Amino acid sequence: MVTNNFAHGGIRVNLIGREPEGKVAPGKEFDSVCSELTKDLLDIVNVQTDKPIVQRVIRTAEMYHGDYLNLLPDLLVEWTNEAPVYAISSKKIGEIRGEYRYCRSGEHKPHGLFIAKGPSIPPGQLDRTVSILDFAPTLTAMLGIHLPDADGTPITEIVEPAHLVTQAPS
Numbered sequence: 001m002v003t004n005n006f007a008h009g010g011i012r013v014n015l016i017g018r019e020p021e022g023k024v025a026p027g028k029e030f031d032s033v034c035s036e037l038t039k040d041l042l043d044i045v046n047v048q049t050d051k052p053i054v055q056r057v058i059r060t061a062e063m064y065h066g067d068y069l070n071l072l073p074d075l076l077v078e079w080t081n082e083a084p085v086y087a088i089s090s091k092k093i094g095e096i097r098g099e100y101r102y103c104r105s106g107e108h109k110p111h112g113l114f115i116a117k118g119p120s121i122p123p124g125q126l127d128r129t130v131s132i133l134d135f136a137p138t139l140t141a142m143l144g145i146h147l148p149d150a151d152g153t154p155i156t157e158i159v160e161p162a163h164l165v166t167q168a169p170s
Helices: 028-042 132-142
Strands: 008-011 054-059 075-079 087-090 094-097
Touching: 028 054, 028 075
Parallel strands: none
Antiparallel strands: 008 075, 054 075, 087 094
16 A cells, blocks of 8 residues: 555655755746646545545745754645545556555644643633644643743633733833
């Protein structure tokens, strides 16, 4: 079976100036390689179902930012995972068959469940979606610590108002 059980696969382009043996120039060539990889991945189908094995391909730079972006993959592949895959096919690669014997008991998924409990956390349900980027600022705010450079923000519904900092400490 061809591996597709991870929710996201990362692809890192062999970029000149970033990788020791870089082959792809930054800018136009890099964008072209990413676009071609995206198209090619989206064209691959599960031979048994004739449906795509890739749900979407995301450019990491469109989702994340910051000083460490260059350490992440350039593309994230979100697999469909709707059926076992024993063979894949596309016009570009033809048909590839194989058996995948690695079993996992857990799974990473792009959407999850967030549950919080504590003496100062009111019962109920949030009326909005929160980002995983909000977890660290929330936990530190609960401890009375402000993270001014965090990518996320505290989940205000579960943090005591006295612990929320509206401006950077002076």
